[in-house]
Amino acid sequence: MKTIKVNIVTPNGPVSETEADMVIASTETGEIGILPGHIAMVAPLQIGALRLKKDTTTVNVAVHGGFIEVRPDVVTVLAQNAELATDIDIARAQRAAKRAEEQLQAKADKLDAQLVELDLKRAINRINVHNMK
Missing domain, CATH: 2.60.15.10 (F0F1 ATP synthase delta/epsilon subunit, N-terminal)
Known part of the structure; x- marks a missing residue:
């Protein structure tokens, strides 16, 4: 092929x-x-x-x-x-997701909230890809 x-x-x-x-x-x-x-x-x-x-x-x-x-x-x-x-540190990604979720709940500034939301998406993506193995 x-x-x-x-x-x-x-x-x-x-x-x-x-x-x-x-x-x-x-x-x-x-x-x-x-x-x-x-x-x-x-x-x-x-x-x-x-x-x-x-x-x-x-x-x-x-x-x-x-x-x-x-x-x-x-x-x-x-x-x-x-x-x-295989290179993703799952514990680190889970900590980053939790931290981003907490920051997102505390943010009132729209720009800061968008940046934290991107951090959360990246952390969730790492977790999902790691779990695909």
Whole structure:
């Protein structure tokens, strides 16, 4: 079966360079599935899981915004932050979610509340991706 090369990069450097039979990403307009030979495109990513399927295994990656660039033979994810499910510290993510929920309840300032809400979404995304293993 044909595969597609997948590169996941953050400002801190590469997170993963691998190959997959299929890539599933959460974009701002919904979930997309990418197979080898896919038409070229660029889409903004939302906070969510990126799933890399190869044979009978799936590698899950927590992606926190950014863009996905698709070419027929290469998928490049330029993320603000990305973590492989196996690298996620679940206890830390749960503490961050709890802290964000508490801060969200205490915030009256709209901008502060939006920033805390993003922190909460990132923490929940880490927890969900970790639990996909």
